[in-house]
Amino acid sequence: MTSRSRAVRRRRLPLRYLLPSLFLVALSAMLMLRGYVHSEILADHRVQPPAATDKVPEEIIEGGPVIAHRDGKPTSFSVPDHKLVLTFDDGPDPEWTPKVLDVLAEHDAHGVFFVTGTMASRHPDLVRRMVDEGHELGLHTFNHPDLSYQSRSRIDWELTQNQLALAGAAGVRTSLFRPPYSSFANAMDNKSWPVTEYIGSLGYLTVVNNTDSEDWKRPGADEIIRRATPRGGEGAIVLMHDSGGDRSQTVEALDRFLPSLKEKGYQFTNLTEALDAPSAHTPVTGAARWQGVAWVWAVGISGHVTGVLVAGLAVIGVLVFARFGLMLLLSFLHARKVRSRRFRWGPPVTEPVTVLVPAYNEAKCIVNTVTSLTASDHPVEVIVIDDGSSDGTARIVEDLRIPNVRVVRQQNAGKPAALNRGLANASHDLIVMMDGDTVFEAATVRELVQPFGDPRVGAVAGNAKVGNRDTLIGAWQHIEYVMGFNLDRRMYDVLGCMPTIPGAVGAFRRSALERIGGMSEDTLAEDTDVTMALHRDGWKVVYAENARAWTEAPESVQQLWSQRYRWSYGTMQAIWKHRRALFEKGPSGRFGRVGLPLVSLFMVLAPLLAPLIDVFLLYGLVFGDTGKTVLAWLGVLAIQAVCAAYAFRLDKERMTHLVSLPLQQILYRQLMYVVLLQSWITALTGGRLRWQKLRRTGVVEMPGVAAPAGVRPAEPERRPVA
Incomplete structure (x- = not known):
């Protein structure tokens, strides 16, 4: 074999597998991406049981629902009286989030949506609508794990991926964060507090709540309204959900809750407005913006590919x-x-x-x-x-x-x-x-x-x-x-x-x-x-x-x-x-x-x-x-x-x-x-395929069938090799 023929062979051999291999790799990547944004890959559903609280600062346990770190020291804030900050966790959901947004728009109210990266990546149009209609966004991690179980590198990953989804969907970053499975400030313990400290050191405001509607239990609209209503005109951060299951009771309660409390003198504002603080949103431009857009596009393509695969x-x-x-x-x-x-x-x-x-x-x-x-x-x-x-x-x-x-x-x-x-x-x-x-x-x-x-x-x-x-x-x-x-x-x-x-x-x-x-x-x-x-x-x-x-x-x-x-x-x-x-x-x-x-x-x-x-x-x-x-x-x-x-x-x-x-x-x-x-x-591709001769061994024969007596097959002709 000449050096030229060997070179041709080296060039041709990979082409036999190249396109099928690329197709299989692309298909695998799409499925992996789909599994990731549906919390089927790298998801951690463990929830930490309550722990001791002796390492949590007293001012945090007895303080307000907004926690920040200023000059290395933890500080908490409360919402002023007669102001309510409605917060919605776990969305956006393609069925319930639009209904929640419709009710808020009807009653001229704003709130904070703590979105997960998985849902934001899959429904970027809803994230854009939230920003366009004047609501604030907050991070709720990407895959919704209990962060007290996670390493710092995993926490960084959850926040970064969540921000990437917001950048791609709405072109913004946010400084607001709510830990999954969080509750009131006085529920902080020795396992959750170190996570809050670390996230505060990154410049985030950690937002918990002091009024829980417990709408996830679906107790009925009346009970949701009762639990969401603060006492004595106090300000509050109200916890609700726009995803995670049937939220029809939440929508019904919200439609009645907003006009009722407005009549009592309450204002429904964003968190930064209530605290008279700078906006939580920072515009994302340049390469970071395009990275987010590419991410959202890839997630969308993976969803369509998966849909086609399911149909197939x-x-x-x-x-x-x-x-x-x-x-x-x-x-x-x-x-x-x-x-x-x-x-x-x-x-x-x-x-x-x-x-x-x-x-x-x-x-x-x-x-x-x-x-x-x-x-x-x-x-x-x-x-x-x-x-x-x-x-x-x-x-x-x-x-x-x-x-x-x-x-x-x-x-x-x-x-x-x-x-x-x-x-x-x-x-x-x-x-x-x-x-x-x-x-x-x-x-x-x-x-x-x-x-x-x-x-x-x-x-x-x-x-x-x-x-x-x-x-x-x-x-x-x-x-x-x-x-x-x-x-x-x-x-x-x-x-x-x-x-x-x-x-x-x-x-x-x-x-x-x-x-x-x-x-x-x-x-x-x-x-x-x-x-x-x-x-x-x-x-x-x-x-x-x-x-x-x-x-x-x-x-x-x-x-x-x-x-x-x-x-x-x-x-x-x-x-x-x-x-x-x-x-x-x-x-x-x-x-x-x-x-x-x-x-x-x-x-x-x-x-x-x-x-x-x-x-x-x-x-x-x-x-x-x-x-x-x-x-x-x-x-x-x-x-x-x-x-x-x-x-x-x-x-x-x-x-x-x-x-x-x-x-x-x-x-x-x-x-x-x-x-x-x-x-x-x-x-x-219009390629052509030539006939290819298979090597035979002559092993197939029928029992009882033999060559005629005295006949011996001749040896194959041996020809000189040029």
Whole structure:
């Protein structure tokens, strides 16, 4: 490898993962941000029990509800007589805060809103309205923790993040602060006082209260008014809430409380006005302002992204359960139909068949493939089309000297071209196609061609099975083949819209292929492309469950990635190529009306959205209700297990391989998600994907099927390396 090719490889390798990785990182960041502003991440809901008060200064315990530190000494203040400062905690709330603001505006009253950073970040419009209507803002921390449990760095973080939210929402900073879970000044103790001292040293006014409406208990509007009313014309700071639950009683009480006390000579003012102090608000400009705006925008985007994800999760839930329901019901109907003693496709098909085997560097597999065909109980002509192999594949087949087996050589031109070359050399009207790494059972060809007894049938899909299922990756693909592919084919057979004839085992009428122009090179999924074309030409495509073929599945993650990437991208190409089928009418338009939408939903859209199940699973395990999350995931897994068990029963497979189903859902699916995502990105960016040859080992063979006596496969040709 030259230095230039190595440099190209280094440049290209990261691009394979770059966009999917960036997408996953961005998605994770949005979810983390959403969890943070909903107090699901870094939240601390512990509340400190009362403690001793011997370290709290006497003047604080017996003083007013406003505490400041001047020249390093604690000082407290009280609101003058006949002045009330209404304070509202825990908001802003999108339902109750606007109603509280409406009542205050109606009665020309002002108050102080001690907002949490989480709510201010999510509802910046309400914060702006508070400032625009002349109310004061105060900090109530970001996540509402009991600060007596927190370190100084966490306290600084709570205040800074709270200020960041106010800067982004309304362009102001505030000097007012109220600790969560606070009460009267005489309730200060040895655990809460050090926090108040530290926050005072930062220049904040700590505001508690001396009149508690206890509206959070919802005692009724009359009781809220009674508790909020000070005695003897005294001034007071009144504690209420505009968030944290149903605040209808608070709104009702406020509407009656304001005019009642105004008649008694009370004024409802902001705190700094009542104390004749400078405004609590300081404008924020420059970089600090833009940081706040960026924060609010990021929170808003995360909320919208989460909403879209939740909607997507609902969609995928409907699609998954609909697919499972359809598969179970229609597979049952299919099995009952084709296994009925009275069921017949038509007259028995006994005419000879041409089997086409496209081969490119299949030296390790081709003997098993060709030898399995010699054991067929149906008359066959075998044509091996060597597509420019460099490992001696053609010579190996020729050296077998098996009757009715021919080799056709061509320069490397790709699988569709090889199949068309074989079709041109075929002697019979029924064509069976298989891959060069696949092994047929003795009855496979016979079972595969029986549906041609119905003259309306143009193609038949066989039952492809994983032969190398003894590895973990092989076992996972075995589950996928039995449950996903073959159960799907039963469903699509009943619906009359089979989307794909598998390349490993399929049969065609020669006349049907000639009418649609043979195998197309327009897509990387020529099997899906030709099947859709046959539907549009009016042919029936059906599934033959007993036409079993054993294929060699990829044995490494790299090979599996390459194969599924090509399949996914090729399927998208085929759907796009045949999109006009959606608007075709008549019997040939059934595939467009039913099949194409189902294929798009179940094979492209649903797998793309399916990762949401795992994303919310992980999120729920880490930040949510772990028990409910695990139960929900086990429920989905149980449904999948039922479908898988039924599919294995239909195919007469041993259930032991289903032991790895949970691990398949955790690991294998994630790889398929990323592959499909990469295919989407390739399609949307206009990229092109080339055919990629998988390495084969030749491990798949049918028991009891061996090469003819005296025949020893030739060693692959050894060519000098340039």
